[in-house]
Amino acid sequence: MSKVFVLDTEKRPLDPIHSAQARQLLRNKKAAVFRRFPFTIILKESRADASVSDLRIKLDPGAKITGIALVNDSTGEVVFAADLKHRGFAIRDALISRRQLRRTRRNRKTRYRKPRFLNRTRSEGWLAPSLMSRVHNVETWVNRLRKFAPITAISTELVKFDMQLMRNPEIEGKEYQQGTLAGYETREFLLEKWNRQCAYCGIKDIPLQIEHIHSRSKGGSNSITNLTLSCEKCNVKKGTKDIKDFLKKDPTRLQKILAQAKKPLADAAAVNATRYKLLEVLKSTDLPVECGSGGLTKFNRTNQQLQKTHWLDAACVGQSTPILIIKGIKPLLITANGHGTRQMCRTDKFGFPNRYVPKLKFIKGFQTGDIVKAVVTNGKKIGEYIGRVAVRSTGSFNISAQRGLIQGINYKFCKSIHKKDGYSYSS
Structure with a gap:
């Protein structure tokens, strides 16, 4: 599996360590869990032998999945890998559905409404929300990983195919x-x-x-x-x-x-539409950015006889790719789910309201989407459950655990282990 991120007492990133070392530090109470996904620990006291090596974050942007890898350029070791699944096509479908509902409203026998197609101006460099979500996902994870690892450089695949x-x-x-x-x-x-x-x-x-x-x-x-x-x-x-x-x-x-x-390649078109916007975002981090092509990525991967996966493609991006050490690496699977919707009224497939949403998102300190651990000590549901919670204003929650949906768990038995952040995780 991937290594465990480590922070010092001042929350500065140190070299990632093997999971066995992390377990030992936690067992001896010399460290505490700082974050579950990606798993990060924080030291309770300063260590004189703590070292910091420069790492490079490497990206293989895709229309559906972006590969992410953290590579030590001097040793070639891959210390972390992830596959980030985007929700661009889901956003596109939601916008199409909303547009269709809006058009049906205009066609009803209601008062005349003046067309509004000219009162919205788009800024220079505007991209559709379904495309910008991919850029924002990558930006979020680059900034997040910079907090947990000593990243000093970025490599990204700028073009999938060189048409010229x-x-x-x-x-x-x-x-x-x-x-x-x-x-x-x-x-x-x-x-x-x-x-x-x-x-x-x-x-x-x-x-x-x-x-x-x-x-x-x-x-x-x-x-x-x-x-x-x-x-x-x-x-x-x-x-x-x-x-x-x-x-x-x-x-x-x-x-x-x-x-x-x-037929044009839809996925390639989505990547090409966002590539320069993503490059602009990466350069704004003030880290040196190296660019490569999809052909170069495959050339590097083929020379090292590696399998075709998203995170391995990311590790092979750019001219700087060393001889990679990937033993024991298991990528973290990240899925972008978004942060919900602002709609206070839900509609059926015909656009008519059929249910309402309460204004309060937080109930007893929890919100729908949090990952919780529930230890039930009495009643018919005695046991331990870990999963995503769906809150109710009554304080009786539902938990989507690995064994299935567990209903009617009182909030007093629940303890939050990872707050909702717009992503779901699996290994």
């Missing part, structure tokens, strides 16, 4: 675009676009070849819209045949391939 390089492999001015690395840009784009499987038979987890949908001998181009992935068997079988002749017995797959070839 794919159009013109002879482009100059970037060192990483020369030599064997150039092919990784096109191949990585196609792997993402075609879901890492053969377009013709759907087979996965085998070596795939780049294949021309319309063959070069029949006038097909090298454009990225004319390329797909194929297993060796299908590639040989298709040869120089026209794709319509090759798939005439499977018209459904034919239409799917032709549509997918023209």
Whole structure:
């Protein structure tokens, strides 16, 4: 598992330590738990042997999941890893739903309402809320980890795919675009676009070849819209045949391939739309920021024969990547859930109010979303429960524990172990 973060008596970050050392310090009452996620302890007295080594935080921004890794550049050791799951698409769906409800209200037989589409101006560099949420998630965790670890540098993947390089492999001015690395840009784009499987038979987890949908001998181009992935068997079988002749017995797959070839990569578009905003946010931390491409990340990962995961991609970002030591690392899985909603009235699917929400969020010092530990000593529900709490104004709470939903737990049995922060965690 990842190492445990340590703070000194002044809440300054020290070198992360092994979990066994942390348990020993807690057992001997030389330290206390400062935070549960990520697990952090704080020393009760100063230590003369406390050391501080510079760490680099490395990011692999994604549309759905961003990989995070803390790497010691001098030793190559990965001391912490996490996969941060965004809620951008959930925000988009919520905005679409709200817009539809608003439009239905306008179409009812009510008084005339003047259109309001010109009274809201957008500032320069404005991004949609679904995109900005990704930037805010990464910013939150960079700032949070800086409080718990001695981070002195940042590495991030600025571009997933270098479109200029794919159009013109002879482009100059970037060192990483020369030599064997150039092919990784096109191949990585196609792997993402075609879901890492053969377009013709759907087979996965085998070596795939780049294949021309319309063959070069029949006038097909090298454009990225004319390329797909194929297993060796299908590639040989298709040869120089026209794709319509090759798939005439499977018209459904034919239409799917032709549509997918023209379809832009939605996830890549989301990453590209936010990349410079994220870079601007990272530079505002006043730490040196190193940028790399997706092709370079794959090149580093392939050279070290590492698996394809989000946090390992993050560890392989940039030219500064050393020989990595990843033994025993288990990433923390972080999911962005948001902080709820301001709506005081909930509606059904038709937009009519069906229930109301109390104004008070905090009940007896707890709010919905807190992680609590409940030790019930009497009654029908005797036992120990750990999970997220849903509060009620009566003081009788529900706890979503690992064994299921436990209802009717009195607040007096509950003790908060992690306050609601907009994220959920699992290992």
